[in-house]
Amino acid sequence: MSDKPKKLIEKGKRLDGRKVDELRPIKMEAGVLKRADGSCYMELGGNKVIAAVYGPRAVHPRHLQEATQVIIRYRYDMASFSVEDRKRPGPDRRSVEISKVSREAIEPSIIKEYFPRSTIDIFVEILQADAGTRTVGINAASVALADAGIPMRGLVSSCAVGKVDGQIVLDLTGEEDNYGEADMPIAMTQDGKITLLQMDGHLTKEEFALAIELAKQGCKAIYEVQRNALVAKYKGGSYV
Amino acid sequence: MSDDIIAEIRRDYIYNLAKKGERVDGRAFDEYRQIEVETRLIDRAEGSAKVKIGNTQVLVGIKIQPGEPFPDTPDQGAIITNVELAPLASPSFEPGPPDESATELARVVDRGVRESGAIDLAKLCIEKGENIWMVFIDVYVLDHDGNLMDASALGAIAALLNAELPNERYELGKDAPLPIDDLPVAVTAAEINGEIMLDPSLDEELIASTQLTVITSKDGSLAGMQKSGVGMLTFDQIHHIIDIASKKAKEIREKYLETS
Numbered sequence: 343m344s345d346k347p348k349k350l351i352e353k354g355k356r357l358d359g360r361k362v363d364e365l366r367p368i369k370m371e372a373g374v375l376k377r378a379d380g381s382c383y384m385e386l387g388g389n390k391v392i393a394a395v396y397g398p399r400a401v402h403p404r405h406l407q408e409a410t411q412v413i414i415r416y417r418y419d420m421a422s423f424s425v426e427d428r429k430r431p432g433p434d435r436r437s438v439e440i441s442k443v444s445r446e447a448i449e450p451s452i453i454k455e456y457f458p459r460s461t462i463d464i465f466v467e468i469l470q471a472d473a474g475t476r477t478v479g480i481n482a483a484s485v486a487l488a489d490a491g492i493p494m495r496g497l498v499s500s501c502a503v504g505k506v507d508g509q510i511v512l513d514l515t516g517e518e519d520n521y522g523e524a525d526m527p528i529a530m531t532q533d534g535k536i537t538l539l540q541m542d543g544h545l546t547k548e549e550f551a552l553a554i555e556l557a558k559q560g561c562k563a564i565y566e567v568q569r570n571a572l573v574a575k576y577k578g579g580s581y582v
Numbered sequence: 583m584s585d586d587i588i589a590e591i592r593r594d595y596i597y598n599l600a601k602k603g604e605r606v607d608g609r610a611f612d613e614y615r616q617i618e619v620e621t622r623l624i625d626r627a628e629g630s631a632k633v634k635i636g637n638t639q640v641l642v643g644i645k646i647q648p649g650e651p652f653p654d655t656p657d658q659g660a661i662i663t664n665v666e667l668a669p670l671a672s673p674s675f676e677p678g679p680p681d682e683s684a685t686e687l688a689r690v691v692d693r694g695v696r697e698s699g700a701i702d703l704a705k706l707c708i709e710k711g712e713n714i715w716m717v718f719i720d721v722y723v724l725d726h727d728g729n730l731m732d733a734s735a736l737g738a739i740a741a742l743l744n745a746e747l748p749n750e751r752y753e754l755g756k757d758a759p760l761p762i763d764d765l766p767v768a769v770t771a772a773e774i775n776g777e778i779m780l781d782p783s784l785d786e787e788l789i790a791s792t793q794l795t796v797i798t799s800k801d802g803s804l805a806g807m808q809k810s811g812v813g814m815l816t817f818d819q820i821h822h823i824i825d826i827a828s829k830k831a832k833e834i835r836e837k838y839l840e841t842s
Binding site for chain 2: 393394463
């Protein structure tokens with residue numbers, strides 16, 4: 343990546359022209375795959391992500407099954423060509439961690455007691471990465487679950503907030519993540535409970551409070567897009 | 583190809599239709615499903631293409647990076663082909679390293695590109711014995727509804743066609759198109775109860791005794807073949823498949839590869 347630009351925010355505008363509380367352009371479409379029980383394609387800025395859901399179905403290997411509820415498995419994977427330098431296909435430490443926290447972000451929204459001794463498998467493939475892939479994956483996965491007809495308490499929406507040039511901003515770009523002071527991916531249920539919280543960098547407690555408020559706004563905007571994508575599928579429309 | 587299962591009743595249905603000269607989706611035996619090719623959709627990749635054949639979907643990305651040549655070809659670039667049967671694509675695909683079907687697929691795609699001479703490897707030498715271009719062809723299967731072979735092969739050559747050598751990134755001058763000399767096209771047919779069906783759908787693949795993939799070059803000559811599956815083919819059947827496959831390949835090449 344190139345050298346650090348002098349200023350990441352100038353006169354309230356970021357390098358890509360956005361305001362500090364603005365999301366990148368979003369595209370979302372539900373039901374894009376035929377074989378999967380549920381699926382969703384999402385773009386956020388340069389991110390291109392596809393999520394598929396299979397299940398509830400039998401668990402293999404069987405010893406993983408639970409007598410009283412369904413198990414949830416979540417696999418986050420980056421396509422080899424999704425990044426600048428070719429990534430070796432398959433899981434690495436980063437994707438294993440992201441899979442775990444993403445699963446935990448999604449799991450509370452699923453009514454698991456309905457399907458004992460079964461599994462719901464969620465597969466997220468990052469086709470093109472542009473900062474914030476895990477949040478895009480969670481958004482798409484939540485819609486794919488709904489598309490698969492899984493009983494849920496609501497949708498989960500996710501976005502990143504952070505601190506750039508001393509200001510709290512919504513939805514960081516790669517550059518802002520690299521040269522900014524903090525990055526904080528968050529996911530929440532539609533009634534505002536946090537299901538994913540990660541942070542790296544430096545924030546004061548006041549800044550953190552501000553960031554959470556901004557994340558709430560971001561997630562609310564994304565929730566609308568998710569909802570519209572699901573409605574559009576059944577109205578026969580496509581992109582929102 | 584995979585361990586999907588098919589109901590006996592559906593198997594009988596397809597068999598009986600075949601006796602009447604019909605197919606489940608109403609196609610003629612030598613009729614292909616609708617093809618869609620979309621290119622340049624992954625900016626991070628040096629080339630990319632998404633191919634749909636009916637409901638089957640594959641996404642191919644090309645990454646090109648400098649690397650060390652193989653000792654036996656010190657002045658030639660390298661092609662590395664990989665197929666990921668992403669678990670998104672089918673309930674029977676599981677996460678993990680490529681299994682035998684994925685490996686077979688990747689090797690057949692690779693052979694088509696390599697043997698047809700589609701890429702002029704001599705032009706991919708940066709410094710003899712030291713530095714060459716490595717061309718990674720990565721196929722991601724997104725939705726599996728049969729005939730991954732043709733979809734992957736078409737995706738590979740369509741993506742190579744719009745690939746650029748990233749010279750600027752490595753301070754080797756200006757970006758330049760990847761030198762492409764040929765346009766190999768793979769066409770697959772399945773043998774079902776004595777009948778030959780072009781472009782088998784998943785259901786047809788599951789009951790087919792065997793399949794034959796024929797890869798032809800621009801001049802109509804054969805660049806690769808692969809019989810896949812336990813069944814048997816007669817010489818007549820093989821000649822027939824080669825005939826219809828090379829005719830179809832020409833159509834596909836003209837419509838989807840020679841226009842761009």
